[in-house]
Amino acid sequence: MPSRKKAKGQARKAAKVKKEEELLAEKARQLEEKFHRVERSQIQRLQINNAQSPVPTTCLHGFDPFPNNHICNKFIRAFIHEYYKCLHNIYTDGCEDERAVIACLLEARESTQDEYSEVWNSADKMKQVISYFIHNGTVLFLDGGEDNSHHSAILARFFEQWLAFKLYESQPYIDWPKVLESAGDEHTLVKFFWRRIRCSCLDEGYNNFKSIPKMGICFNPQCRHQRRLVQRSELRCCSRCRSVNYCSRECQAADWSVHKELCDEVAAKRAEHDASQQQQS
Numbered sequence: 001m002p003s004r005k006k007a008k009g010q011a012r013k014a015a016k017v018k019k020e021e022e023l024l025a026e027k028a029r030q031l032e033e034k035f036h037r038v039e040r041s042q043i044q045r046l047q048i049n050n051a052q053s054p055v056p057t058t059c060l061h062g063f064d065p066f067p068n069n070h071i072c073n074k075f076i077r078a079f080i081h082e083y084y085k086c087l088h089n090i091y092t093d094g095c096e097d098e099r100a101v102i103a104c105l106l107e108a109r110e111s112t113q114d115e116y117s118e119v120w121n122s123a124d125k126m127k128q129v130i131s132y133f134i135h136n137g138t139v140l141f142l143d144g145g146e147d148n149s150h151h152s153a154i155l156a157r158f159f160e161q162w163l164a165f166k167l168y169e170s171q172p173y174i175d176w177p178k179v180l181e182s183a184g185d186e187h188t189l190v191k192f193f194w195r196r197i198r199c200s201c202l203d204e205g206y207n208n209f210k211s212i213p214k215m216g217i218c219f220n221p222q223c224r225h226q227r228r229l230v231q232r233s234e235l236r237c238c239s240r241c242r243s244v245n246y247c248s249r250e251c252q253a254a255d256w257s258v259h260k261e262l263c264d265e266v267a268a269k270r271a272e273h274d275a276s277q278q279q280q281s
Contacts, residue, residue, distance in 0.1 A: 038151060043077055046076060061199045061201060086104035120162075126159055130156050130163070137149040137152025138193045138201065149193075157182040161178065161179055172273030173243060180217050190205040191209060191214075194206040219245060241267045241270065
């Protein structure tokens with residue numbers, strides 16, 4: 001029979017474990033609520049051409065709405081659902097850096113590639129999808145939803161990169177820094193959306209921010225800079241794979257053990273792409 005002192009110690013340990021489990025459960029609940037809210041904000045304008053909801057007279061920011069039964073409509077819903085489901089699971093496990101975003105974009109791609117191959121393999125349909133996220137992000141940004149609009153920027157940029165990489169074959173891989181940097185701070189967002197649609201709705205914001213230097217992300221999760229945002233002119237990409245950026249040699253060295261596997265994979269793809277281009281020329 002355990003001593004009274006030992007029994008008290010075991011009780012304290014059990015109480016501590018229970019408290020930690022409750023905190024994790026609450027974090028998971030809050031994250032699930034957050035991602036469901038953001039997911040709804042991403043798909044709500046897909047109803048814009050619904051027969052029961054006439055097209056509004058407000059600016060559509062270059063977007064040409066498609067009906068609810070359109071393949072792009074269904075694809076967007078499916079992709080967004082898989083993307084936020086993955087983000088919720090990864091963030092609940094404690095991973096909150098940009099590699100989580102990359103992992104979830106690829107997970108959503110894998111989950112939708114068979115059912116929606118018609119969209120993934122069509123440049124025209126992919127452009128429609130991109131147009132939707134540019135429109136959606138602009139609306140969210142103008143409504144003051146910067147936190148939500150940056151997801152639209154990431155999604156739009158990811159599909160732009162897919163278009164260049166897979167459908168146009170103009171680059172050897174998806175340029176992840178470009179995907180992630182499109183969703184930086186307020187001035188990065190307004191520049192991102194304005195440059196794609198040249199919509200007068202964004203003129204004021206663009207004119208206010210156009211003189212501010214472009215910002216990029218240092219890929220070292222422990223980077224000392226706030227939000228790891230650094231002027232793009234000060235960033236240096238990995239010379240081997242050219243797929244990630246760092247603000248200093250120290251940050252690059254600190255991240256090498258994590259980056260090495262990706263570096264090998266991307267460097268091989270770049271070499272294969274360069275060899276193919278040489279054969280064609």
